[in-house]
Amino acid sequence: MAERPIKTEPGGKAVRTASPFACGPACGLLAHVKGDVLVRVEPGDFPGTGHICARGLAYPKLVYHPERLKYPMKRQGSRGEGKWQRVSWDEALDTIAARFREISSTYGPSSLAWVMDLMGILTVDALLEFIGACQGTFVLPAGCGDSAGPCADRVCYGSPWWYGEDYTTRFDKPALCVVWGNNPADTDFFKWRNIRDAKENGAKLVVIDPRFSTTASKADVYVPIKPGIDTALALAMMNVILDRGLHDISFICDHTVGPFLVRSDNGMFVREKDFVSGGSEKYVVWDSRSDMPKCYDASNVSPALVGSYRAGVVDCKPAFQLLRELVAQYPPDRASEITGVPADAIARLAVAYANTRPAASYRGMGCQRTFHGDITFHAINTLAAITGNISFEGHATFELNHVAFLSRGVPNLLPLMQLYEAIRIDKPYPVRALWIARHNPVNQDPNFNKMINELIPRLEFIVVADMFMTTSAQYADLVLPVCSFFECTDLISPVGNGSHNYLQLQQKVIEPLYESRSDIQIIASLAEKMGMEGFLKESPEELIKILLASGHPSMDGVTLEKLKETPMLPAAQSLPHFATPSGRLEFYTEKLKGFGQELPVYLEPLEGPSTPAAQRYPLSLLTTHTKYRTHSMFANVAWLREMDHEPALEMNSADANPRSIMDGDLIRVYNDRGEVRLRAKVHQGIRPGVVNICQGWSPGDYFTGTHQALTHDTINPVQQAIYEPNASLYDVRVEVEKVKEA
Amino acid sequence: MKKRYGLIIDLERCTGCRACTVACKVENNMDSGTGIKIETIGGAKQDTPGGAYPDLNMHFLPVACMHCDQPPCRDACPTEAILKRPDGIVLIDEERCNGCQECLPACPYQAVIYDPAQALARKCHLCFERIDQGFEPFCVLCCGYGAMFFGDLGDPNSHISQLLAQRTSYVLKPELATGPAIHYFPPKAPRQP
Numbered sequence: 001m002a003e004r005p006i007k008t009e010p011g012g013k014a015v016r017t018a019s020p021f022a023c024g025p026a027c028g029l030l031a032h033v034k035g036d037v038l039v040r041v042e043p044g045d046f047p048g049t050g051h052i053c054a055r056g057l058a059y060p061k062l063v064y065h066p067e068r069l070k071y072p073m074k075r076q077g078s079r080g081e082g083k084w085q086r087v088s089w090d091e092a093l094d095t096i097a098a099r100f101r102e103i104s105s106t107y108g109p110s111s112l113a114w115v116m117d118l119m120g121i122l123t124v125d126a127l128l129e130f131i132g133a134c135q136g137t138f139v140l141p142a143g144c145g146d147s148a149g150p151c152a153d154r155v156c157y158g159s160p161w162w163y164g165e166d167y168t169t170r171f172d173k174p175a176l177c178v179v180w181g182n183n184p185a186d187t188d189f190f191k192w193r194n195i196r197d198a199k200e201n202g203a204k205l206v207v208i209d210p211r212f213s214t215t216a217s218k219a220d221v222y223v224p225i226k227p228g229i230d231t232a233l234a235l236a237m238m239n240v241i242l243d244r245g246l247h248d249i250s251f252i253c254d255h256t257v258g259p260f261l262v263r264s265d266n267g268m269f270v271r272e273k274d275f276v277s278g279g280s281e282k283y284v285v286w287d288s289r290s291d292m293p294k295c296y297d298a299s300n301v302s303p304a305l306v307g308s309y310r311a312g313v314v315d316c317k318p319a320f321q322l323l324r325e326l327v328a329q330y331p332p333d334r335a336s337e338i339t340g341v342p343a344d345a346i347a348r349l350a351v352a353y354a355n356t357r358p359a360a361s362y363r364g365m366g367c368q369r370t371f372h373g374d375i376t377f378h379a380i381n382t383l384a385a386i387t388g389n390i391s392f393e394g395h396a397t398f399e400l401n402h403v404a405f406l407s408r409g410v411p412n413l414l415p416l417m418q419l420y421e422a423i424r425i426d427k428p429y430p431v432r433a434l435w436i437a438r439h440n441p442v443n444q445d446p447n448f449n450k451m452i453n454e455l456i457p458r459l460e461f462i463v464v465a466d467m468f469m470t471t472s473a474q475y476a477d478l479v480l481p482v483c484s485f486f487e488c489t490d491l492i493s494p495v496g497n498g499s500h501n502y503l504q505l506q507q508k509v510i511e512p513l514y515e516s517r518s519d520i521q522i523i524a525s526l527a528e529k530m531g532m533e534g535f536l537k538e539s540p541e542e543l544i545k546i547l548l549a550s551g552h553p554s555m556d557g558v559t560l561e562k563l564k565e566t567p568m569l570p571a572a573q574s575l576p577h578f579a580t581p582s583g584r585l586e587f588y589t590e591k592l593k594g595f596g597q598e599l600p601v602y603l604e605p606l607e608g609p610s611t612p613a614a615q616r617y618p619l620s621l622l623t624t625h626t627k628y629r630t631h632s633m634f635a636n637v638a639w640l641r642e643m644d645h646e647p648a649l650e651m652n653s654a655d656a657n658p659r660s661i662m663d664g665d666l667i668r669v670y671n672d673r674g675e676v677r678l679r680a681k682v683h684q685g686i687r688p689g690v691v692n693i694c695q696g697w698s699p700g701d702y703f704t705g706t707h708q709a710l711t712h713d714t715i716n717p718v719q720q721a722i723y724e725p726n727a728s729l730y731d732v733r734v735e736v737e738k739v740k741e742a
Numbered sequence: 743m744k745k746r747y748g749l750i751i752d753l754e755r756c757t758g759c760r761a762c763t764v765a766c767k768v769e770n771n772m773d774s775g776t777g778i779k780i781e782t783i784g785g786a787k788q789d790t791p792g793g794a795y796p797d798l799n800m801h802f803l804p805v806a807c808m809h810c811d812q813p814p815c816r817d818a819c820p821t822e823a824i825l826k827r828p829d830g831i832v833l834i835d836e837e838r839c840n841g842c843q844e845c846l847p848a849c850p851y852q853a854v855i856y857d858p859a860q861a862l863a864r865k866c867h868l869c870f871e872r873i874d875q876g877f878e879p880f881c882v883l884c885c886g887y888g889a890m891f892f893g894d895l896g897d898p899n900s901h902i903s904q905l906l907a908q909r910t911s912y913v914l915k916p917e918l919a920t921g922p923a924i925h926y927f928p929p930k931a932p933r934q935p
């Protein structure tokens with residue numbers, strides 16, 4: 001890594017640290033400190049190039065924000081009324097310990113639940129240790145919009161990570177980059193840098209998005225799709241590819257379940273024992289040389305990919321034949337009607353995707369935030385599989401010593417979207433106490449009115465540990481001031497989200513401000529109050545040494561001292577073999593046969609164009625991310641607010657004109673669930689029929705209401721069966737009308 | 743050889759992320775306004791494209807003080823507070839500036855702003871204090887996508903001069919003959935519908 005000169009102030013120093021926040025990439029930062037004051041932040045050294053964004057540069061404004069929570073406070077009056085009384089840490093912790101004991105003995109320990117967003121690894125492990133010791137419930141956070149697609153990655157690849165993005169993107173020099181429902185140029189530095197580098201090496205960029213984003217503005221081809229319909233586009237692309245014989249037969253035969261025979265009676269893969277008495281559990285292919293069924297690994301086998309066969313008494317077809325039958329239903333002209341993308345554009349894209357190799361597919365969280373978002377990834381994965389656009393060039397992951405933090409017990413795990421039912425009807429756990437740490441569920445999770453009217457009242461005790469009086473904190477019984485990440489030490493890695501895989505140290509550079517404490521300190525002192533012996537007695541640095549000491553080869557040479565100076569990467573290694581039941585890429589999966597989703601079938605979004613919802617509420621609502629905020633963070637920072645000062649509903653003039661809405665008008669956006677009032681931003685960069693609010697704003701930023709009053713918490717049982725159900729945040733219909741201003 | 747400090751900004755690389763805008767606030771302690779602003783070239787409003795859906799185009803144009811050879815702001819200043827250093831950097835002398843704001847309309851690039859908190863005209867000074875100590879301007883350091891290049895345009899062997907020689911570039915409002923020291927690499931040609 002090239003050393004660059006660093007300008008420090010006289011008497012000041014620069015410390016390398018890293019951002020743990022939920023924008024994903026975990027940027028390395030150089031914090032400039034003078035005395036005990038964080039004076040500025042600049043990009044930290046990083047292999048390739050350092051990076052910082054407008055938000056990262058504004059961190060000192062967040063740290064020294066006048067509205068930071070300064071001491072623990074107890075609610076006075078009713079929830080949400082905004083009356084608080086300052087209390088000591090002792091009193092706050094005594095209260096929590098007493099209420100937890102009470103609720104745990106009344107409803108059982110699983111009634112105590114913790115919901116938190118991405119944080120440092122040590123903080124998460126420390127909280128898990130505490131929750132495990134309490135036998136409490138840990139709420140998995142990915143379902144707040146980011147768990148549908150990953151369900152498909154688990155099914156197709158057996159991805160060990162949250163997100164199997166490496167399989168479709170990690171090519172040395174992609175010749176084509178296809179971005180599905182994602183705007184990395186604004187929201188994911190590392191991903192965009194990879195795409196930008198590929199472009200500068202001559203790759204073409206295709207962006208599929210209902211909204212003409214910054215990323216779309218850099219594209220060679222912009223594909224203006226209707227939202228939530230990407231599966232139909234992928235099926236039509238496969239239709240063209242198979243029709244023209246552009247698929248990669250050897251990849252399909254060698255690495256996918258394509259040649260495996262599937263029983264026509266029950267949809268399960270044929271096993272040898274199905275037609276040979278005493279046969280094995282091995283998967284079976286139709287050997288076209290001998291015209292016989294054979295085990296897939298038999299010598300000299302030449303598997304058929306198409307046709308209908310009979311193995312013993314079992315009628316069967318290769319999985320690839322079943323895929324062919326599915327995609328045959330989606331010729332480009334039919335798909336064009338569904339997706340809104342012209343048929344010739346679909347055909348051109350399909351041919352380019354099959355012929356320009358390697359072609360990387362960047363699958364954004366945007367295209368999977370509909371009810372069937374898991375199938376969207378399933379379809380894109382299948383498209384990549386049949387064209388051989390799958391990468392085995394993975395990176396290693398660090399194997400940390402998490403086990404050391406689970407010795408006191410293992411927490412109950414509850415997906416975020418199942419928290420609603422847990423609170424409402426006690427299934428699967430009767431959650432009555434909620435601890436919210438660095439998450440803002442009342443603002444960021446769907447169905448605001450249900451949350452306020454049905455869930456919050458059922459909770460007997462709510463603790464919020466945060467830096468600010470967030471929307472969620474306003475409904476708490478007790479708020480605890482947490483320090484910023486510059487005020488505590490932790491370990492950071494963004495494993496598996498497709499950006500980078502460096503392990504970095506988040507170094508404490510200043511002392512905690514006011515009476516704030518780190519999440520770890522809070523948990524340690526609460527543990528003491530609850531009579532847990534010897535809990536988190538070590539310093540954060542000592543705890544990190546425990547985490548690093550897993551003894552796994554990936555940790556060779558990784559020390560706390562080295563991490564203080566530089567980010568570290570484990571040695572590259574090939575991606576693990578597909579950890580699926582078949583050991584192959586499963587575009588056909590037995591597991592989902594019961595749901596009729598063994599293949600990536602196209603299913604209309606819950607509030608799709610032909611549903612009753614669409615008859616009453618003709619516009620599709622998106623709530624995308626923006627460069628001006630990270631979720632609800634930074635909305636209160638004046639430097640950023642100066643550039644994006646109020647919420648707006650983006651709409652095309654084709655939708656605004658018939659409603660007599662002009663740019664800047666006050667409007668009401670509504671459906672059966674609720675409404676929000678804000679200004680219209682009328683422009684051409686969004687598909688007619690689609691409207692968008694860049695999210696992160698709080699109720700107080702709107703004239704009335706909030707965008708989450710429009711969203712719903714309907715769970716997809718398929719996702720629940722695979723991994724975690726997702727919030728279908730972009731599967732929402734609304735109507736918009738102008739409001740007369742006084 | 744006469745020094746002539748300047749910038750190249752690659753508009754194909756620029757994503758309008760505003761890191762430069764906030765970096766300028768950090769370096770210059772500007773709570774309102776900035777020495778480098780991002781204009782959206784496309785639609786009428788910030789971050790919106792021009793054209794009709796779906797045949798659209800948009801790019802971003804960072805605009806700062808051009809550090810002109812012939813700075814019109816200097817000529818408009820009644821107190822002679824605007825100076826041009828031998829290395830080309832145009833500066834506002836805060837001791838001499840009386841806050842009359844006559845330089846604001848004189849700048850064809852709207853690159854001078856008024857800071858009501860200090861009752862002064864302010865603008866990009868190319869981080870001359872950093873440059874004098876051998877560092878690049880803070881916005882250039884913070885441009886994560888590598889869209890900004892700083893250097894001596896007066897030295898034909900400098901990296902920035904070599905880049906200029908290799909690629910097509912342009913300056914804003916060349917017809918005014920102000921002699922800007924900020925050069926732009928254009929965005930790629932608009933897509934064919």
